[in-house]
Amino acid sequence: MELKLLTSLARGQPGVLHYCVRPPSSNQPSPLTTQTETLVAFEYTRSHVPKPHTLVFVGGLGDSLGSVDYLNDVVRALDPSQWSVFSLILSCAGGGWGMGRLGKDIDELSQCVSYIREYKTPQFGAGKVVIMGHSTGSQDVMHYINCPNPRPAHPVFDRNWKPITRVPVDGAIMQAPVSDREGILWVVKCGTARDSPSKMREIYNKAVADARRATYDDHDSVDTVVPLSVTSRIGYPPSAPVSSRRFLSLVSPDSPENPSEDDLFSSDLSDEQFRGTFGMIRARGLLKQKMLVLYSGRDQSVPPWVNKEALLKRWQTAADEGGRQIWDTRSMVIPNASHALSDSDQAEPRRILVRQVTAYLNDIQRG
Structure with a gap:
């Protein structure tokens, strides 16, 4: 102590x-x-x-x-x-x-x-x-x-x-x-000053697919990281690395049917x-x-x-x-x-x- x-x-x-x-x-x-x-x-x-x-x-x-x-x-x-x-x-x-x-x-x-x-x-x-x-x-x-x-x-x-x-x-x-999931989906739906809603949807879908495909590396012992060029366009700080695992937990792509660990407060949960x-x-x-x-x-x-x-x-x-x-x-x-x-x-x-x-x-x- x-x-x-x-x-x-x-x-x-x-x-x-x-x-x-x-x-x-x-x-x-x-x-x-x-x-x-x-x-x-x-x-x-x-x-x-x-x-x-x-x-x-x-x-x-x-x-x-x-x-x-x-x-x-x-x-x-x-x-x-x-x-x-x-x-x-x-x-x-x-x-x-x-x-x-x-x-x-x-x-x-x-x-x-x-x-x-x-x-x-x-x-x-x-x-x-x-x-x-x-x-x-x-x-x-x-x-x-x-x-x-x-x-x-x-x-x-x-x-x-x-x-x-x-x-x-x-x-x-x-x-x-x-x-977090509904906040991100709002950005995707509305788009940003740089990206249209359709472009944001494309970026988001690819990020989710890539994170699912390669969540871990080195014999599943370490996190992979979502490219900063992707997470910054979705709305995260450009200086903050986000692991594929945490990204999937925050965006919870299988919700509302199967919410992730981080998806506790979404309004569309049953x-x-x-x-x-x-x-x-x-x-x-x-x-x-x-x-x-x-x-x-x-x-x-x-x-x-x-x-x-x-x-x-x-x-x-x-x-x-x-x-x-x-x-x-x-x-x-x-x-x-x-x-x-x-x-x-x-x-x-x-x-x-x-x-x-x-x-x-x-x-x-x-x-």
Whole structure:
């Protein structure tokens, strides 16, 4: 267990950089320690109020420390409370998202949650831990609480992997849980300033066919990479390599009949498929209390054909079907909110987000 005090890392916010490994004295060495020796989380520490409870934040594709602006608003709002905020820096953060996968993300999230409990319990006793994801971080949150525990092994990358049992969390928040597949299909349908819709469809179809044909190389032991000239025209950053495997998971070409690992939130998935994701949260037993979902009303990555309110209602029905209520009633579509609430006109949406999050955490704290 290592930590370093920092004063100017996350846009001037003071805090502590934690190296999320088990202390040498632990009699339960983590199977992840040798794989993720550089896994770190930044704990915001604006005040000297004792902080027994923890909000763990996970960003989306391309995010890293300090890149999601509204997190500063959340930190300020929680300053007088008993909640500290940990921003987890996944190994696929920044430009590494195209080579990442949800399985490894939740392994690292599990390691961080276990580390926080070991770090805080001797000081404060058993505090609450809530995980919060922005954008694709929402997929990590959902995967954490709804997939088998331990998770299934990946046939290529987990050949020497030791199963990791995830510990339960007290709450879960998903902000901007959007469908990457529907966002990409919207670009293909509309075309771009450079490519017409028919040209975009041609580029997309070829990229999918090539990724299917050669997903792995070197005796199926390493990823192949989709050419940057292709992924950049589809809408990904030209500097971010995307593996064929992750590309197929994000675009999920067999959906809606057979959605990929990353395709959790698409509006054309069936109620039965949502029962297999949202509906499995209760059965897994990894969420002790309720789940808060905050969808952005003016999300730039959501096609205009998606009925956001109706989609949230379907998720709620699947989550709450047949037992204890999972869905928190504060879940909502935030009016006029952009994807990351980062535009110049986002003061009111950010106020609403902070209000919903802090009220939810107060309820979690009361148990």
